Amino acid sequence: xxxxxxxLEAQNxxxxxxxxxxxxxxxxxxxxxxxxxxxxITSIVGSSGSGKSTLLHIxxxxxxxxxxxxxxxxxxxxxxxxxxxxxxxxxxIGFVFQFHHLLPEFTALENVxxxxxxxxxxxxxxxxxxxxxxxxxxxxxxxxxxxxxLSGGEQQRVSMARALMNNPRVVLADEPTGNLDQENTDIxxxxxxxxxxxxxxxxxxxxxxxxxxxxxxxxxxxxxxxLESL
Ligand SMILES: Nc1ncnc2c1ncn2[C@@H]1O[C@H](COP(=O)(O)OP(=O)(O)OP(=O)(O)O)[C@@H](O)[C@H]1O
Numbered sequence: 001x002x003x004x005x006x007x008l009e010a011q012n013x014x015x016x017x018x019x020x021x022x023x024x025x026x027x028x029x030x031x032x033x034x035x036x037x038x039x040x041i042t043s044i045v046g047s048s049g050s051g052k053s054t055l056l057h058i059x060x061x062x063x064x065x066x067x068x069x070x071x072x073x074x075x076x077x078x079x080x081x082x083x084x085x086x087x088x089x090x091x092x093i094g095f096v097f098q099f100h101h102l103l104p105e106f107t108a109l110e111n112v113x114x115x116x117x118x119x120x121x122x123x124x125x126x127x128x129x130x131x132x133x134x135x136x137x138x139x140x141x142x143x144x145x146x147x148x149x150l151s152g153g154e155q156q157r158v159s160m161a162r163a164l165m166n167n168p169r170v171v172l173a174d175e176p177t178g179n180l181d182q183e184n185t186d187i188x189x190x191x192x193x194x195x196x197x198x199x200x201x202x203x204x205x206x207x208x209x210x211x212x213x214x215x216x217x218x219x220x221x222x223x224x225x226x227l228e229s230l
Contacts, residue, residue: 004037004039006036007072007169007202008035008204009036012031013058013070014029015051027225029065029068029225032226036204042203043207043216044204044222045221053206061093091166093171094172095174096156096172102159108146108150111158112134112161112165114162116166131143142158152180153180153184164199171192173205177189178207203216
């Protein structure tokens with residue numbers, strides 16, 4: 001019997017944007033369903049423009065669907081007001097993007113600590129945890145460097161450490177290795193997969209590469225606005 005708990009669930013999501021054919025709507029998600037179990041690794045593949053980033057943003061509360069529901073531990077977050085949605089994001093979700101979005105004027109340590117400082121954590125505690133995370137990612141000796149003084153792979157490791165700062169339960173990663181060479185891709189993926197062991201976190205990974213997807217528990221393809229098992 002499967003006893004794993006579902007943490008994040010999408011039911012019957014629809015999302016369209018203006019700019020479709022014949023001045024109509026561009027239908028991106030069309031009745032899409034998804035369940036993310038605790039401590040699971042799920043990959044989503046799909047052609048460019050199929051709606052993968054759109055889905056990730058809706059799951060993480062950065063955007064809203066036109067209709068359908070997203071549940072966090074059984075609570076319907078689609079009905080949350082903006083403040084509650086921001087609270088949900090900060091507490092439970094870590095985002096990793098293809099481009100790291102680190103703040104250039106801050107050091108690696110300050111970038112990693114930022115989400116906790118914003119959430120009101122005392123600075124000594126925040127910096128201590130930021131050091132721990134940078135250590136986990138093997139780059140604590142780079143903690144006083146600014147983003148431009150770091151390699152692409154190091155920048156991406158800093159952004160992963162930042163995503164984990166508030167102890168999220170789910171990491172949503174949008175092509176986190178899309179900009180990296182093979183060696184750094186392997187490092188980042190190994191780290192993502194270790195997170196499940198170290199922290200019991202679930203990872204939802206968008207990728208263009210089926211080889212990367214094949215390492216995960218579940219591979220889904222977003223096609224014609226719905227997810228299909230591969
Ligand atoms: N805010 C927006 N306004 C209008 N169209 C949008 C908007 N956001 C996304 N789209 C369109 O919706 C479609 C899906 O975009 P999305 O970024 O989700 O695709 P994707 O599968 O992540 O693509 P890629 O693999 O190229 O990153 C695209 O055609 C895109 O141009």
